Amino acid sequence: MTRTELFAHIRAKESFLCVGLDADPQKMPPHLQGDVLAFNREIIDATRDLCVAYKPNTAFYEALGLNGMRILKETIDYIGKDHLVIADAKRGDIGNTSRYYASFAFHTLGADAITVAPYMGADSVEPFLEYEGKWAIVLALTSNRGSQDFQHASQDGGEQLYAKVMTTAAGWGSPDQLMFVCGATQAEKFAELRRLTPDHFFLVPGIGAQGGDLEGVCRHGMNEHCGLLVNSSRGILYASAETDFAGAARASAQDLQQKMAAALKKYLP
């Protein structure tokens, strides 16, 4: 999916919602008896018109055992072509190895995008940028407490590491193939993040369970192509743990979609 197509979906749906498909059998309604694919299908059917992207975190599918990647692949097939599918895998290795990760994410799984870790530098990310119409989403400023350890470290010259990562990585790939992960728990940072990379999309986790501020993120972070994909996982998936879970998920997604529609009206230049 190209950036133009993504923006067209955002305008049509008045939504830049990404639903995080972090399916945990322990948290699913008991009547599903741990059937992750059945759970995902109901969540997808209940949210399809309200979101523009789905983001399965590969760790949750690995945790299902040796059959997990098959369940993930079937989930991605079920989503189809009208949503951006992000394999949240946080991969990164030397070039010849990243090439295998890229092939798995884009060919084997059929994802449109993959999250990647920047620590190993340019040649660890470049293999993900060699696929037409696919995306690499580089970790910049994450929403967890450990983001303080290195991401916020001041570099010689004064900038923080996340800023160095963003300005450096923006040189590796255009806004049509590269995004950044920027956590919503640091909404006050979005003005600076947007200055650093005016045109790139940000994938924004941390809304909902992690307490992020949607309004603040939009006020500071939106650009003329929206430039934001805001993710919610647990807040949608586990809005109810009873037989009404799909309806509850839809209500939760709809609540976010309505806030996003208002934010688009207010902040889209």
Add this chain to the structure above:
Amino acid sequence: MTRTELFAHIRAKESFLCVGLDADPQKMPPHLQGDVLAFNREIIDATRDLCVAYKPNTAFYEALGLNGMRILKETIDYIGKDHLVIADAKRGDIGNTSRYYASFAFHTLGADAITVAPYMGADSVEPFLEYEGKWAIVLALTSNRGSQDFQHASQDGGEQLYAKVMTTAAGWGSPDQLMFVCGATQAEKFAELRRLTPDHFFLVPGIGAQGGDLEGVCRHGMNEHCGLLVNSSRGILYASAETDFAGAARASAQDLQQKMAAALKKYLP
């Protein structure tokens, strides 16, 4: 496997060799017809007495398709309990997600250790340290060209990022549960790396195909428990692409083992 047990294996075998099981069907001898498990078994049988660790890179198994992790699991089962098995996966995510990665590596696959990326900080690595007798191996200074992009960046105060990562992460886990990845292509750095973390083991890729300097690494990097696991992948696995591949792999591993025996005699305090 504990650090004491690992050191006992190193002394008994006069070897700190780690064989990288990066099995690529394209590079395997034609008569195996792409059977990675058969290839791995022959490599393992040919090198078992010469090495103390095996390091399958998970990317290569993902690249085998949806059945890849099953082949990896069977490979690990075949290795058995007398070698340290390192899942080279370079994982790292927020705490509740890293917990799933740890479970997959240690429970599902049965690995003893996993490589992890430090960018997301303490809570992304801690879940890997909660397993008795298991190891997290944190990326510090890698052997690829992209290591220049961020790892060598000078921090406010003068230290480079890899040094900050090592001294910070050394506070997360003891030398009995945490190691560092330090690439052999920068052998001149090992005196400094060893000063930064005197007691931790280093997993050292980059010998062989990547041109690293084994002698230099040993001279500067060895400590009283050896403190080094030196990896070779392609140089052993693809020493020959004919039916004699296992014998050629053994010869290549033996050459390294003999150099290691000499280095242990020379440098072990």
